[in-house]
Amino acid sequence: MATGTKPAELRELSDPELVERLREAKAELFNLRVQGATGQLDNNRRLQVVRREIARIYTIVRERELGLSAAPAEFAAALEQAEQAEPAKAAKPAKAAKPAKEAEPAEAETAEPARAAS
Template identity: 50%
Template sequence: MKTAELRELDAEGLAKKLGETREELFKLRFQHATAQLEKTHRLRQVRKDIARLLTVQNEKKRQA
């Protein structure tokens, strides 16, 4: 997920995407705990995506 793509979304779209990404992280953590996760690099990628989403969300709040 690229930052430029996220900046094009509105506040509602960002909130929806953030919820989906947090749910994905929860599922990945559960799979990792039960030793079913093969692509462990996804944990780090999803955490960074959440940080990007929160950053863009905060930028939009400051502009408003």
């Protein structure tokens, strides 16, 4: 049975290591798809395992972006440095409001004479 990487193992990795794992998993998924298309795929289950591993990596990256998971110390330190080094962005001036389109005058409805049923 093919097994993927556990989330706890992935959470211990730094950002560059996660990116490398993601790149490797995507390359493996591509190769597995090619093998499947040519009829050379030995283990169909491996496709599902690799797709789930990619999803786990994306989930951990997103958790770190939102600050929902405890990141390794080096990631936290790098994040603090990036926040301090980033200068405050100047507020952009608001765009000028466009004038509203003028409403076209309603055309008088012409009533057609009722036709007699023959």
